[in-house]
Amino acid sequence: MLLEDQIRFSEIEKRDSLFYEKDSSIPYSGTYVVNNNGVTETMTLNNGMLHGPYSRSFKNNQVEVSGRYVNNYEDGLFTTFYESGQVYSKANFSNKKINGTLKLYFENGLLKFLGDYTEGQLEGVVKTFFENGKVATLENFVNGQRHGVFVRYNENGESEFQGNYKNGQLESKN
Numbered sequence: 001m002l003l004e005d006q007i008r009f010s011e012i013e014k015r016d017s018l019f020y021e022k023d024s025s026i027p028y029s030g031t032y033v034v035n036n037n038g039v040t041e042t043m044t045l046n047n048g049m050l051h052g053p054y055s056r057s058f059k060n061n062q063v064e065v066s067g068r069y070v071n072n073y074e075d076g077l078f079t080t081f082y083e084s085g086q087v088y089s090k091a092n093f094s095n096k097k098i099n100g101t102l103k104l105y106f107e108n109g110l111l112k113f114l115g116d117y118t119e120g121q122l123e124g125v126v127k128t129f130f131e132n133g134k135v136a137t138l139e140n141f142v143n144g145q146r147h148g149v150f151v152r153y154n155e156n157g158e159s160e161f162q163g164n165y166k167n168g169q170l171e172s173k174n
Contacts (some may be wrong), residue, residue: 017072018048043069058083067093082107095119106131113143131153139165 012019012032015149019028021097034041038059046054050069058064062085069079074093082088092100096121104113110133115126121144128136134157140148145168152161163173 019045020048039064091117120144142167 001136011022012028013022014020019032020026022161027045029046029048030044032041032043033130039057040061041054041056043050043054046052049072051071052068053061054065054067054069055066060083063081063085064081064083065078066084068072068076073096074172076094077092078091079090080088084107086109088104088107089102089104091102093113094100098117099119099167101116102113103111106112106129108131110131111127111129112131113126113128116124122141123143124141126139126141130136132155134155135153136155137150137152139146139150142148146165147167148165150163150165151159154160161173164171
């Protein structure tokens with residue numbers, strides 16, 4: 001990327017969800033770089049909208065967020081990171097919503113959360129985990145609501161609570 005193709009924070013402003021060069025009525029297209037107290041954000045704009053690669057870095061220059069936008073909305077894989085560089089989350093976006101598998105991780109690299117989304121709503125089996133890697137909860141979702149068996153475990157893997165949900169409402173427990 002050529003330096004002359006970039007525009008700096010002081011040269012741009014946001015109006016009505018679009019980015020413009022200061023004192024211009026034409027939406028900006030190009031690369032926009034913001035450095036605010038050591039936190040750097042780099043985004044690609046097309047006709048004033050986020051459209052293309054996006055990244056934000058911590059003060060230590062480690063990437064915090066990496067993804068892509070299409071017409072001001074997240075599109076495709078977005079990955080977030082801990083300041084250490086370890087992955088914190090991975091999520092796919094389409095049609096202005098989260099779609100597909102969402103994975104959240106502990107800083108030690110083990111899974112914290114695993115669930116699938118359809119049009120922004122949880123769908124299917126969802127698992128949460130303890131930092132030792134053992135399953136903490138196991139539940140099922142239909143149209144974003146708990147539906148079916150829910151099980152909560154202790155850190156030793158023993159079941160502490162079991163219940164059955166229907167349309168988001170607890171029907172029975174043992």
